[in-house]
Amino acid sequence: MTLHAPQPLPEVLDALRERGLRRGVAPLPGKVEIPAVPTGHAALDAALATGGWPRGALAVLDAAPGHGATSLALDSVAASQAAGGLVAWIDHAGTFDPALAARRGVRLEWLLVVRPTDGAEALELAAWLARSRLLDLLVLDLDGSYAPRFERLAALLPRSDATALLLAPPALRQAAGRVAGVRLRLERQAWLAVGRDFVGLRVEASVTRHRWALAGGHAELDLYFGEGRRIDPLLPALAVPQPAAASTVVELVESLPALTVLSA
Numbered sequence: 001m002t003l004h005a006p007q008p009l010p011e012v013l014d015a016l017r018e019r020g021l022r023r024g025v026a027p028l029p030g031k032v033e034i035p036a037v038p039t040g041h042a043a044l045d046a047a048l049a050t051g052g053w054p055r056g057a058l059a060v061l062d063a064a065p066g067h068g069a070t071s072l073a074l075d076s077v078a079a080s081q082a083a084g085g086l087v088a089w090i091d092h093a094g095t096f097d098p099a100l101a102a103r104r105g106v107r108l109e110w111l112l113v114v115r116p117t118d119g120a121e122a123l124e125l126a127a128w129l130a131r132s133r134l135l136d137l138l139v140l141d142l143d144g145s146y147a148p149r150f151e152r153l154a155a156l157l158p159r160s161d162a163t164a165l166l167l168a169p170p171a172l173r174q175a176a177g178r179v180a181g182v183r184l185r186l187e188r189q190a191w192l193a194v195g196r197d198f199v200g201l202r203v204e205a206s207v208t209r210h211r212w213a214l215a216g217g218h219a220e221l222d223l224y225f226g227e228g229r230r231i232d233p234l235l236p237a238l239a240v241p242q243p244a245a246a247s248t249v250v251e252l253v254e255s256l257p258a259l260t261v262l263s264a
Contacts (some may be wrong), residue, residue: 048218
């Protein structure tokens with residue numbers, strides 16, 4: 001995998017546009033109906049009742065760690081790119097893993113990754129990208145070191161036809177929830193295992209707020225770890241749900257043979 005040196009944001013956006021990424025989604029004269037941004041999961045597209053993430057929405061993913069929020073965001077990025085969209089990931093939390101993203105189908109050469117120095121800069125960059133009207137999807141991954149105000153971003157998104165997915169700690173999700181167009185709760189229901197190997201997780205997605213449709217939709221999502229789905233396409237047919245209790249993982253780990261260091 002080739003990593004390029006950081007470049008000024010306007011130059012990167014211009015280069016992506018010149019390479020013709022926005023096929024089929026560029027603005028046209030007059031009123032044009034633009035499809036919703038796909039989530040990467042047909043069941044969730046149906047549960048949202050808008051065919052995907054609605055354009056112009058700030059969508060909050062309410063999930064505890066390990067309940068699939070990042071996996072769902074990566075699936076949405078891959079699906080948006082497959083539809084010809086331009087996507088940006090603002091990595092304020094510093095947790096974006098390009099290797100994992102590539103295994104989940106994200107085309108890194110078409111992904112704009114921005115690493116702001118602090119939370120204030122993260123929100124300013126998100127607003128700047130929204131004003132550019134070049135994006136279809138923006139993932140905003142924040143940590144808990146800053147208490148931002150989301151009103152400005154929420155007001156800019158409808159004019160840009162972009163959708164923003166928020167990954168953040170509970171306090172920031174609560175602050176954004178006041179102006180969010182969509183809130184989606186994710187709860188892990190089971191681990192997916194083949195034999196004694198965990199290969200993914202089963203998540204229940206519940207639409208708790210929706211400004212453009214009725215809330216209350218539900219979808220069951222199977223989120224596979226990138227390695228397994230890439231190595232064996234038959235994995236979904238082989239995976240068996242296991243209880244989601246933490247004790248299940250602990251018992252499995254404790255039953256595995258210990259590793260002995262023979263030499264150093």
